[in-house]
Amino acid sequence: MSDVQKINVLDLSLAELTAQVKAWGQPAFRAKQLYRQLWVLLTDEFEAMSDLPAGFRAFLKEHACISTLRLLKVYRGDGGLTRKAVFALPGNETIEAVLMVYPDRATVCVSSQAGCPMGCVFCATAKLGFMKDLSPGDIAHQVLWAQRMLREIPDDVDADGMVKHRLDSVERVPGRLTNAVFMGMGEPFNNYTNWRASVERLHDPDGFNFGARNFTVSTVGLIPGIRKLMDDPLQVNLAISLHAADDEIRSAMMPVNRRYPVGDLIDAVREYTDKTHRRVSFEYVLIEEKNDDLHEAQKLADVLLAKGKFPMHVNLIPLNPVDDIGMTRSSRERVNAFRNYLESRGVPATVRIQRGVDINAACGQLAGDAAKALSA
Ligand code: SF4
Structure with a gap:
């Protein structure tokens, strides 16, 4: 069979x-x-x-x-502290999951679809187009893979001096995953039922027992999904891939913005925070001279604060290299100036530490190695 x-x-x-x-x-x-x-x-x-x-x-x-996913290859980056798994589905579509280990936490970035239909211009996954929704078990399987992988890391530190070097001691490699973020390939709210079922499985106290607050689901801004989540008893965290506050710029970067423009999206997020009292993160990829000057920072602060403060945080992500997109990451000076401006307006912002760039495992890079791993 x-x-x-x-x-x-x-x-x-x-x-x-x-x-x-x-x-x-x-x-x-x-x-x-x-x-x-x-x-x-x-x-x-x-x-x-x-x-x-x-x-x-x-x-x-x-x-x-036990899952239909077949592990093809595991790449090691950041001196062994980042591991990217490439899995094949039965039809040979490939998906990727990334484990990132820090001294005090371990996060897995999980895919919810093979490919993606959303077409964000800065993203390697978008180039694949949409192939298929993942089942609940195949989404959850990536988290279980990361937990197994985490157990192996202390065993191979001797073979990898960097691990020892970058952590004060081997004992500080967390024994248990602390976060699962649905920021890998695909748009989770396009596969809401299966995504939700995967969270339920992983959350079950009689099973994997992963706390609801340790999950973060990321969306390009599908407002119906945000509304569904605010009525959902599962208390997972929400992140919004915003990337521009200006509708013209955002629509050019993310076709979804033509359907759900920035103002409507922020209103839906405010409704969500009013109802759930949970803080929302906004992800903002910084692309040189596209969305990174102070005028754009001003528009971002304006739109976020237009109706008063609400619990939120902005994560700034300098663009990671993706082949053939003709865009470059913002310089460190521009990134810092952007962050400083937001903070001067009272918008909390941090620059996200990049992991996995050396193995094409960072934000926006997933899918680059899939075909290579399949043919290996
Ligand atoms: S950024 Fe996310 S939603 Fe946009 S194309 Fe890539 S995987 Fe899809």
């Missing part, structure tokens, strides 16, 4: 898995054992689930799979 026909057990909640296990003629308690193997022990092969009878393990191998 191919993986397309097999049941992806990571797609199923415990209740769904119980129904499935019963349909397979097994007692309900086997579902609990299987669920614990998948989500607590993070076992990624049925053969290794030693508390399940050998016959059932063999049956599972024939009729089920």
Whole structure:
């Protein structure tokens, strides 16, 4: 049976898995054992689930799979502290996930779609076009991969002096992921149902038990998705890929702006913060002489403060290199001037530390290595 026909057990909640296990003629308690193997022990092969009878393990191998994603390659960047995984789907589409380790935290950047239909001009993923939505289990699988990978990092520090050098001690590599950000390939709100189900699976206290506040979902500004999230009991964080405050400039960078212009977007975000009392982040890629002069900083502060302050933060991201887009990142002076201007207006802003540029794993770069990894 191919993986397309097999049941992806990571797609199923415990209740769904119980129904499935019963349909397979097994007692309900086997579902609990299987669920614990998948989500607590993070076992990624049925053969290794030693508390399940050998016959059932063999049956599972024939009729089920643990995610349809096949790991093709792991790239190491930043002296081993950044790892990018390239996975293939059954149709050979590729997606990427990135683990970034810091002394006090570990973050995984997760893809929600193969390719992306949104067409942002500064983004490598956009060049692929849209291929397919990922299932809940395949979205969650990337987080489980990162948690497994995190366990391996202290073991290979000796082979990689940089890891030791950049962290005060090996013990400071966090043993547990602290954040999962849906900022990889795809627009999560275009795949809301599956994205949400993946968060539910990962959040389950009887399973992976990842705190809702440790998730951040990023959108280009799909207002219906923002409205859905504000009514959703899941308390995940929201980030908006804004990148320009001027409608003309933003529409040229992000076609979605023609449908949901900046003023409407900020109004929806204010509605969201009024309702949830949660702080929102605005992502702003700085591109030399496109959206980075002080006039643009002024427009940004004006639009954010137009109706009074609300809980928010601006992350400034100097553009990362992407082939053939004909744009360059802002100089350090322009980045600092932009940030200083925002702060002078009372808009909290930081320049995001870049990770993974050396392995094409930074913001906007995902998909660059996918075809290469597939042919490797
Ligand atoms: S920036 Fe995000 S939404 Fe825009 S094309 Fe790239 S992946 Fe899609």
